[in-house]
Amino acid sequence: MRADRLVSLVLLLRHRGRLSASSLARELEVSTRTVLRDIEALSAAGVPVYAERGRHGGFALLPGFQTELTGLNHDEALALLVAGSRRGAQMFGLGSALASAMLKVVDALPEGQRDTAAGAARRLLVDPETDLLSRRVAGEEVPDGIVAEVRRAVFSGNKLRIHYAAAGGPARWRTVDPIGLVTVREQGYLLATRSGEDRTYRLSRLRAAEELPEPAQRPDLVDLDRAWQERGTRFRTGGEDQVVVLLRMNPGRREELAGTALAVLSEETEADGWLRLEVTFQDARHAEWALWQLATNAEALTPQWLRDSLRDRATAITTSYGAPS
Structure with a gap:
């Protein structure tokens, strides 16, 4: 975790230039004290980062410093695959991985293209937090730790134990076979089976999740789009309260x-x-x-x-x- 953060700190300084400790803390989602400790660690490792004092001061790298820290880890590569929706990455607990991956992608560009790409990116805005009437887009908050556990079970093919609160009812534990994750209109869902029956769980209603070592009972291949359409059809045509x-x-x-x-x-x-x-x-x-x-x-x-x-x-x-x- 700290190694990834140090990489992100170096790349932020490379692409943004001089940044204050508070600005770095906001970007990295840590405290200012943590940023200062990271700066000390980079300096001790030989990274030429220096401090400039004054009203417009901050931390910067010596001109011409280059890095080879562009390799993407698993979560960063996964975040890029779902980057068509920034909110989708957030919903699946990959928001910080997406930010880190994008820094590495920009760093890997030839120097002549880097400024051009950065300028073009500033002219594109995807999924703003409010619409034209200043109404906030209502998203759902799901703790990253819970989503990460669900994500691991989905990818590893293991059973998943969840503490789930259905609408209007108390939370209770159940063990499911995870199939995949879907995000629709700022809401995330886990598609799974339970005792062989299709089940759909809203991520925001998960209170806890635990990946189990036992392999899940599920097909090797899945068409998530078709599975979602079929479950939607059953939902629209069933239900006692409809x-x-x-x-x-x-x-x-x-x-x-x-x-x-x-x-x-x-x-x-x-x-x-x-x-x-x-x-x-x-x-x-x-x-x-x-x-x-x-x-x-x-x-x-x-x-x-x-x-x-x-x-x-x-x-x-x-x-x-x-x-x-």
């Missing part, structure tokens, strides 16, 4: 509804141009929330309890705003 709603809606809001609902079961265009849809929602609360977002651009036709619930909510708001402030 609600089927018949509704009319403005066609201009159709994609918004389709992105929220579990499935669109049927669809036809009425004489006035509006759409008549039969749609499945996860539960009653989900159905009411989705229809409420559409306001007068949609009308639930059935079930009657949903019409009553939406009417009562609208009446309560009308009454509230009808009274003097």
